[in-house]
Amino acid sequence: MRGASPPSAVVFAVIGALLLVSALVLGVLGSFAFIAIASVGMFFIAAALIAQAVPSPDRRAPAVLALAALALIVFGMTATPFFYLGWGLLAGAALLALLNGRRAGTQG
Numbered sequence: 001m002r003g004a005s006p007p008s009a010v011v012f013a014v015i016g017a018l019l020l021v022s023a024l025v026l027g028v029l030g031s032f033a034f035i036a037i038a039s040v041g042m043f044f045i046a047a048a049l050i051a052q053a054v055p056s057p058d059r060r061a062p063a064v065l066a067l068a069a070l071a072l073i074v075f076g077m078t079a080t081p082f083f084y085l086g087w088g089l090l091a092g093a094a095l096l097a098l099l100n101g102r103r104a105g106t107q108g
Helices: 007-029 034-053 057-076 080-107
Strands: none
Touching: 007 034, 007 057, 034 057, 057 080
């Protein structure tokens, strides 16, 4: 049996669930904003799954940053500044993963 979930996974799951519930309410009220809110909620749920699945905090941060970057890239296809911010964040996540890997290699 697995141990307790990391706090980041719990926080991401709660935020994602709240966003999905608010998207449902907006959808019932007839607002098209529910599509955007639901997609953001699903990305938070995906971040919670990543935080739960990746055991090491050194590997968890780049994985969640990469997911956030992909979310910004997808959102940025309609709003250009977020598209470039997403690519920058993805490059930062890759750099963080490389630095963590190099640091782990020198310690072990």
